[in-house]
Amino acid sequence: MGKSRRNFIKSSIAVGAGLALGASSFSSLGQGSGKKVRLAVIGTGSRGNFLIKHLLRENTTYNTYELVAICDNYAPHLEKTQGICAEYKSTPKAYSDYKKLINDRSVDGVILCTPLHQHAHITIECLEKGIHVLCEKSMARTIDDVKSMYDAHIRSGSILLIGHQRMFSKKYLSAMDRIHAGDFGPVGQIRAYWHRNKDWRRKVPKDAPHLERQLNWRLYKESSAGLLTELMSHQIQVANWALKQVPTSVQASGSIQFWKDGREVPDNIAAIFNYADGSKCIYDSMNTNRSYGVEEHIIADLATLRMETNKLQWDKPNQTIDGPMGVAKMVENIKNGEKKAEPIGGSTWKPETATKQKPEPIFVGQKGDGTVEELLTFVKFIQQKSVPKWMIKEAYNASIWTLLTEKAIDSGQTITCPEKYVI
Amino acid sequence: MNLKNINLFYDNYFGMNTLLEVVLWGQSELKQQRCFNQISAGLTLWEKILSRFDEEAETFVLNEKAVYAPVKVSTELWQSIRRCITYRELTHGLFDVFYLSDQSQEKSVDELLRLDTAHQTVHFVSSDTQVDFGGIGKGIFLEEVIRILDENEMENAFVSFGGSSIHSRGRHPHHEASWPFSFQPQFGMTEELSLTNTNLSISGLQSGNAHIYSPEENGLISTPKCVAVQGQSPVSVEVLSTSLIVADHEKQASMIKKIESEDIYYGVGTVNA
Numbered sequence: 001m002g003k004s005r006r007n008f009i010k011s012s013i014a015v016g017a018g019l020a021l022g023a024s025s026f027s028s029l030g031q032g033s034g035k036k037v038r039l040a041v042i043g044t045g046s047r048g049n050f051l052i053k054h055l056l057r058e059n060t061t062y063n064t065y066e067l068v069a070i071c072d073n074y075a076p077h078l079e080k081t082q083g084i085c086a087e088y089k090s091t092p093k094a095y096s097d098y099k100k101l102i103n104d105r106s107v108d109g110v111i112l113c114t115p116l117h118q119h120a121h122i123t124i125e126c127l128e129k130g131i132h133v134l135c136e137k138s139m140a141r142t143i144d145d146v147k148s149m150y151d152a153h154i155r156s157g158s159i160l161l162i163g164h165q166r167m168f169s170k171k172y173l174s175a176m177d178r179i180h181a182g183d184f185g186p187v188g189q190i191r192a193y194w195h196r197n198k199d200w201r202r203k204v205p206k207d208a209p210h211l212e213r214q215l216n217w218r219l220y221k222e223s224s225a226g227l228l229t230e231l232m233s234h235q236i237q238v239a240n241w242a243l244k245q246v247p248t249s250v251q252a253s254g255s256i257q258f259w260k261d262g263r264e265v266p267d268n269i270a271a272i273f274n275y276a277d278g279s280k281c282i283y284d285s286m287n288t289n290r291s292y293g294v295e296e297h298i299i300a301d302l303a304t305l306r307m308e309t310n311k312l313q314w315d316k317p318n319q320t321i322d323g324p325m326g327v328a329k330m331v332e333n334i335k336n337g338e339k340k341a342e343p344i345g346g347s348t349w350k351p352e353t354a355t356k357q358k359p360e361p362i363f364v365g366q367k368g369d370g371t372v373e374e375l376l377t378f379v380k381f382i383q384q385k386s387v388p389k390w391m392i393k394e395a396y397n398a399s400i401w402t403l404l405t406e407k408a409i410d411s412g413q414t415i416t417c418p419e420k421y422v423i
Numbered sequence: 424m425n426l427k428n429i430n431l432f433y434d435n436y437f438g439m440n441t442l443l444e445v446v447l448w449g450q451s452e453l454k455q456q457r458c459f460n461q462i463s464a465g466l467t468l469w470e471k472i473l474s475r476f477d478e479e480a481e482t483f484v485l486n487e488k489a490v491y492a493p494v495k496v497s498t499e500l501w502q503s504i505r506r507c508i509t510y511r512e513l514t515h516g517l518f519d520v521f522y523l524s525d526q527s528q529e530k531s532v533d534e535l536l537r538l539d540t541a542h543q544t545v546h547f548v549s550s551d552t553q554v555d556f557g558g559i560g561k562g563i564f565l566e567e568v569i570r571i572l573d574e575n576e577m578e579n580a581f582v583s584f585g586g587s588s589i590h591s592r593g594r595h596p597h598h599e600a601s602w603p604f605s606f607q608p609q610f611g612m613t614e615e616l617s618l619t620n621t622n623l624s625i626s627g628l629q630s631g632n633a634h635i636y637s638p639e640e641n642g643l644i645s646t647p648k649c650v651a652v653q654g655q656s657p658v659s660v661e662v663l664s665t666s667l668i669v670a671d672h673e674k675q676a677s678m679i680k681k682i683e684s685e686d687i688y689y690g691v692g693t694v695n696a
Contacts, residue, residue, distance in 0.1 A: 326607075327444040327583045331433040334446075334596050335426060341603035341615050345625045345651060346586045 037379045038106060040069035042098045042122060043113035044081040046202075047136060048072070051111055052081060054372055056088035065379045069107055071095035074214065102126055109159075109382045111375070112136060115217035116224045120145035123160065124152040132159035134378040138233040139399035141223065146399045147421055150392065159387045161378050162395030164237045166307075168377055169370030171363040172238070175298070175305055175312075179242055185301025190239040190281040192297070194231040197290040199259050219263035225406045226265025227285040228254075231294075232405065237398035238296045238307060239273065239281035246397045247273040247281070249416045252408035258288040271405050305362055312362045396423060429596055434459050438466035439474070439560050441585035445568075448596055449579045458575040462582075465567045472499050473556040473563065485545060486553050489536070493544035501543050503556065503563060506658065508532050510559075513681045514666040515674050523553035561588040562661030565622060569657070587625045590657060591618040612649070612690050621685060622657040626650050626664035649690030659683050 039055065041048050048070075055067055067085070070092045072078040078094055085092055095101040102110065102125060109132040112122055120140040126133045127149075139162055140146045153160035166172045179187060202215040217223035218230055240246055250273050254266030267288060273281035298305040303314045330342040381387045400421050408415040432447040432455040443466055447455040474480035481500050488494050496504075507520040511532065521527045521535050530549065537546045556563070561584045568590060572580050579593030581602050591602045601617035606625070616623070626649070650667045652660040663682045667675055679687070 326586060327435075327446060327581070328433070330581070331431065331446055334431055337597060339595055339597035339603060341605040343605050343607045344583055344586050345589065345604065345612070345623065346607035 036063070037065040037382045038068045038108045039065050039111060039379070040071065040092070040101055040107040040109070041067065041081075041111045041113060042071040042101065043115070043118075043136075044070055044072040044077045045074075045113065048077075048111075048113035049081055049084060051113060051371070051375065052084060054375055055111075056085065056090055058372055058376065059088070059090075062376060062379075064376075064383070067092045069093045069095060069101050069104070071098050071101045073097070074211075098122055099125070102129055102131055105129070107131060109134065109378060111378070115214075116229055117141040117217070117222060120149050123149050127152045127156040127158040127160060130156070130158055132161075132378075132382050134161045134163065134374070136163040137237075137395065137398070138225075138229040138402050139395060141225070141229075143400060143403045143421060146396060146403065150396050150423065153392060159378075159381050159385070160392055161374075161381065161387060162392065162399070163374060164234060164395055164398065165370035165374045166234065166238055167241070167370070167391060167394060168373035169366055169368075170373075171310055171366040172241075172307060172370065174363045175307060176241055179298065179300065179305070180244060184298075184303040184305070186277075186279075187242055187298055187300045188279050189299040190242060190279075190296060191299065192232075192235040192239060192281065192283050192295065193292055194227070194235065194285045194294045195290050195292040196287050198287065199261065200287055201261075216263075219265055221264040224265060225403065226263075227267070227269050227287070228265075228402050228406050228409075229399075231285050232269070232271070232283060233398050233402040235283065235296055236273065236281065236401050236405075237394055238298075239283075240397055240401070241394055242298050243275055243277075243279055243281075245275045245277065245279075246417070247401055248276050249274045249414050250401060250405050250408045251414050252405045253412075254409040257286075266409065269409065271408065273401065273405075307362070310361050310363065310366075312360050393423060426596070430455060431596065432456070432459065434463075436463040436466055438463075438470050439564065439584075441561065443585075444583045446581040447577055447579065449593070450575070450577060454575060455577070458571060458577055461571045461575070462568055465571060466564060469499075469560070469564045469567060472497060473503065473560045475553070475555050475557075482554055482556060489545050489547040490550055490552065493537075493539060493542070493546040495542060495544045498543070501538075501545075503559075504538070504545065504554065507554075507556070507559060510662045510682075514662065514678050515670070517666040517669055517674065517678075518558065518662045520554050520556055520559065521552060523555050524549060525551040558665050559658060559661050561585065562624065562656075562658040565590050565657035588657065588661060589618065589623040589625075591622075592620050594619060606651070612651070612688065614688060616653075618653070621653055621655065622660050623651060623653045624657070624660040624664040626668055651688040651690075652684050653686040653688075654684040656683060663687075 041052050044052065052067065052070070059065065059067070067090055070078065070081050070085070072081070073096050075096070078096065082094060101107070110126050112119060112133055112135040114122060116138060119135050123133050123135050139149055149160065178184065200218055204212050204215050213220050213223065218226060224230060250271055252269065252271035254269040256263060256266055257268040259267045268286045270284040273283070294308050296307040298307060303312055305312050326342060326344045330344065333340060333342065400417060404415045404417060429448045430450065430452050432452070433445070435442055435444040437443070445459050445462060447458065470477065471479060472481045475482045475486055477483055481497060485494050485496060485500070510518045516528055519527055524530070524535055527535065535547065535549050535552045537548050539546070565582065565584060565588055568582055572592065577592070580591070582590040586607065589604070594600050595602045601619035604616040604618045606612035606614070650664045652664040654660040659682050663678060663684055666678055667687070670678060
């Protein structure tokens with residue numbers, strides 16, 4: 001396979017063991033370097049505060065970084081974040097203008113949690129000033145902006161990491177290693193969905209209705225593609241990662257089916273991604289029922305992995321990628337002159353019904369969804385001044401295909417990726 | 424051994440929601456193919472008798488109509504019901520094709536249905552009586568397989584019905600006297616068996632430590648959760664393997680005395696639901 005994806009993944013496991021996922025490795029890094037990485041968070045809305053709380057909490061254990069600055073152009077958010085920081089006895093410098101923050105040249109890395117349409121220009125400005133960036137997913141609002149961010153990363157040499165936290169989760173890393181090693185046979189389908197039952201609205205002050213588009217940026221097409229960029233982008237990244245491919249085309253449909261409240265993005269979407277080897281990713285998302293929740297089913301010849309709920313369920317077909325099993329294998333052995341007993345006996349396999357075997361965990365020991373590891377790994381990458389190339393490629397392709405899915409919805413056509421966006 | 428001379432035959436067929444696999448050797452290609460064709464046709468036929476899911480199946484129709492009036496049934500279905508009633512008694516009610524009926528365990532057969540031998544009719548006397556041959560259908564069909572193999576003078580055959588119901592006769596082409604057989608590794612049974620002219624039924628097998636039942640130890644050492652029963656009747660071993668899983672020690676000993684078997688293998692693990 002050469003420097004194959006499997007080797008990339010194996011490398012990532014090594015990275016995980018040494019950099020991203022092992023608690024002891026983080027503490028040793030902090031002791032060794034001496035100089036703390038100076039971090040800033042731009043965008044202190046809900047996601048920004050979520051990450052800031054993680055940073056401040058983990059900072060009590062890992063002394064490798066400090067939060068030196070925060071920034072938001074919406075004063076109530078910034079004030080709230082200052083209060084959170086105070087609880088942790090942290091006093092980062094507060095900015096309302098990101099340009100002033102990055103021109104201060106007092107930060108090594110920026111964690112960018114602004115609305116989607118602001119990702120590209122802020123990221124590119126940071127990268128070109130030598131400031132490393134951990135940008136929330138999805139990368140950008142337009143395909144051209146995604147490409148510009150990637151190009152700026154390559155051109156500047158500054159680190160660009162995208163907030164696909166599953167890439168930092170031991171559970172996912174372990175599963176992908178086994179999938180790519182062929183433990184479960186070829187993957188035929190990814191079935192992924194994210195179902196919620198809420199309007200996704202942020203409260204707008206009654207005396208400031210002009211803030212509607214700023215606070216509810218996820219609902220308007222100028223600033224977001226809604227379910228696609230905010231949710232699906234995570235899961236198409238997982239699908240591409242599992243299949244070790246990017247799609248060849250996407251077909252999709254979307255509608256504003258329930259929340260007819262002036263929003264511009266669909267609250268109900270479905271998409272089919274086609275891959276060169278014939279495998280598929282079947283995706284849907286909605287805002288009007290949460291009973292299915294969030295899941296990625298990775299369906300391979302020998303087993304199904306339910307990634308979000310950490311379940312591995314074996315299937316028992318009598319034919320695998322390595323040849324026949326059971327009686328068919330016995331017949332093959334006979335033809336080869338062998339008389340050894342093949343493992344045949346077991347409970348009846350009923351392939352036409354949903355299997356009821358008790359699943360086993362994919363991985364034991366992963367706490368959380370990988371966000372903590374993502375943040376600490378960003379610090380580590382800044383210290384090392386390097387980032388594995390496969391990570392940005394995963395994020396890039398996830399963002400590109402997320403936005404191509406929007407094109408498929410808007411056009412009603414099967415969409416392929418223009419050559420100029422292929423990296 | 425020259426494989427061309429032995430005419431090794433392998434084919435499979437799907438029925439009763441299960442994969443049937445047949446290995447034959449030692450007869451002419453034509454005869455073996457004809458034998459397999461008869462087996463696969465027989466499977467389709469028996470599914471049309473025993474299925475409670477197929478709207479055209481006799482059991483489905485029986486479940487739908489027998490509560491309203493006596494339903495005349497085929498000889499095959501009639502005999503199947505009669506045998507299941509006998510096994511219900513031999514297993515202290517643990518093997519119960521009427522389990523879908525409301526509180527079936529507390530009801531006698533007479534409270535569930537009435538059989539008219541003269542007219543070969545079945546009448547459900549309880550409004551919720553239902554029949555399900557799911558626990559015995561493979562065994563019944565293996566009897567049919569044995570009959571077809573006998574008729575076609577097949578001396579060497581290995582038949583697997585979903586890996587859980589096995590019939591073997593004669594020997595493996597490269598083995599002196601039997602068919603070597605082992606269990607799927609995830610179920611934890613490490614025994615390697617030599618099967619010949621016998622039937623094997625496996626129920627609820629799952630990982631765990633396996634051991635062979637010993638009559639000298641006066642019953643089972645621990646509650647079995649995985650059971651493989653070997654014997655001359657494919658129906659008896661099917662019933663016994665199913666019933667032993669849920670029986671207490673006293674009933675296990677009673678059933679083993681009453682129902683014919685050759686060997687019983689136990690695994691202690693969790694039931695594969």
